[in-house]
Amino acid sequence: MREGREAPILDALDRAIVDGLQGGFPICERPYAEVAKTLGIDEEALIARLQRMLDARVLTRFGPMFQIERMGGSFVLAAMSVPDEDWARVVETVNAFPEVAHNYRRESGCNNGQNSARGARGGGFNMWFVLATETPDGIGVAVDAIETASGLPVFPFPKVKEYFVEMRLEVRRPEVLG
Amino acid sequence: MNVPSDDLDRRLVVATQNGLPLVPRPYHRIAGQLGVSADEVMARLSKMLERGAIRRIGAVPNHYAIGYTANGMSVWDVPDARIDEFGARVGALEFVTHCYHRPRKLPEWPYNLFAMVHGGSRAEVLAKVGEIAGLLGSHCAAHDVLFSTDILKKTGLRIVT
Structure with a gap:
């Protein structure tokens, strides 16, 4: 979804579902029924709303978020500097790897990077993706394979330390939307 | 662990x-x-x-679709000797959703502290980035903000079977 594209209209119930269900989904026999009760709707209505928001790409997923590092695997952020004329081919090449969990195009948005090397703000890195692999060795293998397939260098940025991760974001009130 | x-x-x-x-x-x-x-x-x-192998179970919203149309990865060059102190303080700001120490890649990339900031506009994100700049003061040698302009893929983890 590109920046500036119109956001789907969410009603109050959609917002309550998105805000209330970014974690804590129960592990029990009828979890949807349990959550639906707290929202004052029935199980069937909650399931239908979730399906609709998944179809509309308001939600990208509904389910467990795995921390593969606690299962012996690795997550690593990596970047590439992709020439504009080669963009479509490289997007297709990189996204074809199942190890690429997500991928964003990024551009520098401020003029305060005047001290960055070579005057190229953001180092010229315009493609940023996260690799997720079942073993730590898998990261190097994936990096090499992406370099070979794309013909461009890949720069891994493994985390040295995690200070904070918050995965929940409240739906912004409609009056402040766009 | x-x-x-x-x-x-x-x-x-x-x-x-x-x-x-x-x-x-x-x-x-x-x-x-x-x-x-x-x-x-x-x-x-x-x-x-x-044990943290699952961070949470629930809905993963598309940031753009719920009103966060400006998503900035702010990056900072701070002294390695004090990065844990600055990382903890920046990570504690209520508008920072992810904060990490990552290695520099010289000469292309002098930044070692990464902080994600989401907002309804670039101006809003840049104002928040300005707060981080104020907190770091002269300890920060350079910084930048990289805004996402397109989600190219967002499937999450996929184990190949």
């Missing part, structure tokens, strides 16, 4: 990485697919949550 995953953990990842079934008894559905009892599925998922 890695705990080696056993076979059932791995099979649960594969069975749910596309999402939880949208049916009244989702854990029973998964149990049926895996040939184990629903109690075993629920007990195992609870354990995975407890």
Whole structure:
């Protein structure tokens, strides 16, 4: 979804579902029924709303978020500097790897990077993706394979330390939307 | 602190990485697919949550679709000797959603502190980035903000089977 594209209209119930269900989904026999009760709707209505928001790409997923590092695997952020004329081919090449969990195009948005090397703000890195692999060795293998397939260098940025991760974001009130 | 995953953990990842079934008894559905009892599925998922192998179970919103149309990765060059102190303070700001120490890649990349900032406009994000700049003061040698302009892929983890 590109920046500036119109956001789907969410009603109050959609917002309550998105805000209330970014974690804590129960592990029990009828979890949807349990959550639906707290929202004052029935199980069937909650399931239908979730399906609709998944179809509309308001939600990208509904389910467990795995921390593969606690299962012996690795997550690593990596970047590439992709020439504009080669963009479509490289997007297709990189996204074809199942190890690429997500991928964003990024551009520098401020003029305060005047001290960055070579005057190229953001180092010229315009493609940023996260690799997720079942073993730590898998990261190097994936990096090499992406370099070979794309013909461009890949720069891994493994985390040295995690200070904070918050995965929940409240739906912004409609009056402040766009 | 890695705990080696056993076979059932791995099979649960594969069975749910596309999402939880949208049916009244989702854990029973998964149990049926895996040939184990629903109690075993629920007990195992609870354990995975407890030890952090599952961060959370729920909805993953598309940032753009819920109004966060400006998503900035702010990056900072701060002294390595004090990065843990600055990382903790920047990570504690209420508008920072992710904060990490990552290695520099000289000469292309002098930045070692990464902080994600989301907002309804670039101006709003830049104002928040300005707060971080104020906090770091003269300890920061350079910084930049990289705004996302397109989500190219967002599937999350995929174990290849």
